[in-house]
Amino acid sequence: MPSDTKARIQAVARELFAEQGVQNTSLRQISDRLGITKPALYYHFASRDDLVRSIVQPMVQDVERFVGTRQPGDARELLDDYFDLIWRHREVIVMVVRELSTLGVLDLGTRMFEWRRQVITLLLGPELTQAQHIRATVALGGMSDCAVEYAHLPLEDVKPTAVEAAAAALGL
Missing domain, CATH: 1.10.357 (Tetracycline Repressor; domain 2)
Structure with missing residues (x-):
């Protein structure tokens, strides 16, 4: 079961991917929307592709x-x-x-x-x-x-x- 933070990152990523596409969504946009640092996001997902795979x-x-x-x-x-x-x-x-x-x-x-x-x-x-x-x-x-x-x-x-x-x- 994913951690709460991991699940929140995936939920926000799904929203942004649906709104603007995977290629047009940066990890910075995801971290900004969540109010977390980019390194905190990298702690859970090594790359955007890693995040997409997890979804x-x-x-x-x-x-x-x-x-x-x-x-x-x-x-x-x-x-x-x-x-x-x-x-x-x-x-x-x-x-x-x-x-x-x-x-x-x-x-x-x-x-x-x-x-x-x-x-x-x-x-x-x-x-x-x-x-x-x-x-x-x-x-x-x-x-x-x-x-x-x-x-x-x-x-x-x-x-x-x-x-x-x-x-x-x-x-x-």
Whole structure:
């Protein structure tokens, strides 16, 4: 569990990264907003990249656990749980979408495509037609887009419609 100061630094960094992008946010801006010295910030994070990694890592771990421990089963339940997962990490997804250079952190771009392939296999099995694969890409991509586009709304206003639309795209 991160220390209180570390968690506060991450929270302020997420805000600033969302407002102005990762590359346009300096560690000085983060320390100034927190009212701490830059050396105090460096005590917790060696660099901006280290800070970005610390913000992205929990999402990586959650998604890896999701795709690594799920068994094929009820597709609607899987869609429902997948939406909860992406909703929980929507701030990080917004940060990545806003500044695609963030994809370089932890080789995120490659991992995200692999995660999607694994979720599609869990949903529909390993042997898919091209049409099934395209529908699954639309379904999962659409749910991710909803988590980003409607991040400001309550979960209960977004999730039922997003999951239902994903299920419809899959023909469920």
